[in-house]
Amino acid sequence: MRALDIDPVHDTRETFRALVDATSRPGTVEQTPTTPAVHAVVATLVDHEVTLHGGGDELRTTLGRESRLDTAPFEDADVVVVDGHTDGRVTVAKRGSLKEPSEGATLVYEVADLSADTEPIDGDDDQTLTLAVSGPGVPDTRTFGVDGLPATEVEAIAEAQSGYPRGVDVYLAADDRVVGLPRSVDLSVASDVPDEEVA
């Protein structure tokens, strides 16, 4: 992982702690020790025990050199790296079984930008969505901003998570920031389409 400038022991541990916080407090923006966050997340979670779909060449080459790369088609992969959006295909990602729902896929989305509720996102406002989450880990409702994730994709994620406990777990990553959207939460678009509940 040094090829990606990631310390295999301490950077992955810090990334894991960021993921623990992101998953147990959905909607909060957590920081990874290295950039880009998507590399840090994959380096922390992926080895030959799980299958990977997607991800850049650099990432795949590095994993392959350490014998940690086992690839699978989108529908069968345990970890899926998504560049922007899946065009709704997230609904066909692995959701696990009722008996073992933890076999559902983990999707890591590379998005343009992420911001906590209080910070505005610079740039094109048309692309900024405010998402609202509620459920375990969230007192009441929490909102955050995301740039570069289409509203239709948010709907598709909510659909893929709707059959709780079966479903997929999602992390959104941008620069050195990561937001967790585990399947236990209710996800909806809070801005742009205020009346449209998607979850």
Add this chain to the structure above:
Amino acid sequence: MTDQTQMHETSPTTEATDNEQQESATTPTGVSDLLSESGAGMAGYNYAYLDEHTKREVRRGVLKAISLPGHQVPFASREMPLARGWGTGGIQASLSLLGPADTFKVIDQGSDESVNAANIRRLAKTTADVETTTDTTEASVIQTRHRIPEEVLTDEQILVLQVPTTDALRRVDGSDDANRRRHAHKNYSKMWVALYENVVKWDEIQISARYPAMVNGRYLMDPSPIPRWDTTKLNDADSLFLFAAGREARIYAVPPHTDVEPLAFEDRSFQVERFDESCHRCGSTDTYLTEVTGDDGVTRYACNDASFCEKRAEHPDLSKDHHLDEDDVAWGPETPDPILSDETGGEDA
């Protein structure tokens, strides 16, 4: 496999054979080199004892467990330097979490000083270079067996509970396969019938520790052998609770601000333990007490949470949320119990 990075991540045995080569190197090439120079860690062992492959396995399990509150996620539990059933699951979870910036506390039945707790603490200190403490409020990660501390945990803290029996349904059916099917379909009728039979026979629910609780309205969970007193602390807490069972190779979790409801009937509500006595050391009446019979044959009651008892002995008025900015943070049972003090004066504690 000849890559530098891979060398760094290889198993302890391989690293041990490379030890001579590492020592002759003048410039450090990785964190392990730096650590061995600072005297931390044991030569030949990876940081935090576990190899990185094991940590990834535990970490994947932990994240899935948090995503599915109350569901038992299987993981590949490794051999640890102590027997399974002595906290190996807790150690694997703790060592996967811990970093040099952490402060680690280990409690065994409320005590920091039991042999098992002291050894686990020392293992983490030696291999992961963490600070250790006995003060609940100073710890960032707390590994515990059978208790949740009296002092209110914050959103900066993670509690790792050691779990001997993972499935609440095992009380009513020994078949793991049948129980997993029940969890899949949220079919908890057999547990309800068992509780009903309990009420018919004893007029109350006779479960002391390991009281079954419903998590997020979906999964029935065994909260590990914590007393009923601690069960309510899991509900809508600020901290994350991780439950790890090394022998049964399962991890489950209760994220912060999650509904955890102990099973009870409308006319037989959930009751916590009640004590007529106060702690003989600090005089506390709002803590979980254990009965201790001394050499003189006299039975006394003492706080089970030894660290908090010491603080109380010095400051008798210290509240359980003394370290927080806000007052009256709900944590643990209210004292005196509104139901019992009105009707029976707390006699059937």
